[in-house]
Amino acid sequence: MAEEELPGVLILDIGGTHGVLEDLAALLKKHFHLITMKEFLGKREEMSKKIQAIFVFECRPTIDRELLESLPNLKVIGNSGVGVDHLDLKMISSFGVKVTNTPCAVADPTADIGMALMLASARRLVEGNVLNFPG
Numbered sequence: 001m002a003e004e005e006l007p008g009v010l011i012l013d014i015g016g017t018h019g020v021l022e023d024l025a026a027l028l029k030k031h032f033h034l035i036t037m038k039e040f041l042g043k044r045e046e047m048s049k050k051i052q053a054i055f056v057f058e059c060r061p062t063i064d065r066e067l068l069e070s071l072p073n074l075k076v077i078g079n080s081g082v083g084v085d086h087l088d089l090k091m092i093s094s095f096g097v098k099v100t101n102t103p104c105a106v107a108d109p110t111a112d113i114g115m116a117l118m119l120a121s122a123r124r125l126v127e128g129n130v131l132n133f134p135g
Contacts, residue, residue, distance in 0.1 A: 006033040008050035012060040020057045
């Protein structure tokens with residue numbers, strides 16, 4: 001399937017401080033034509049009609065009324081994370097756009113870290129490490 005036939009998805013960027021992780025971007029490129037915010041802003045008239053979805057990664061890009069008004073074919077906003085508190089769901093739904101998230105994406109790692117912290121605290125691992133190996 002040619003890139004032009006793939007649905008356009010707006011992302012902030014690939015890599016860098018706030019962009020989509022490069023491995024994740026590679027996976028997304030198999031199914032979508034990724035359009036960075038920089039590309040979108042540079043060719044707004046041309047790109048606005050191609051974008052059917054926005055992929056929000058670490059609360060970026062910011063979804064506001066101006067952005068939604070500029071994307072006439074937008075159907076869905078996919079949030080990479082558990083919550084959607086950073087999104088104005090009422091405003092987004094007024095544009096007929098659906099919002100999704102990944103509620104179970106970090107459940108296991110969060111539980112693992114929680115258990116590790118409880119065990120480390122109960123066994124005083126950090127204090128023991130400092131006492132045995134002074135720095």
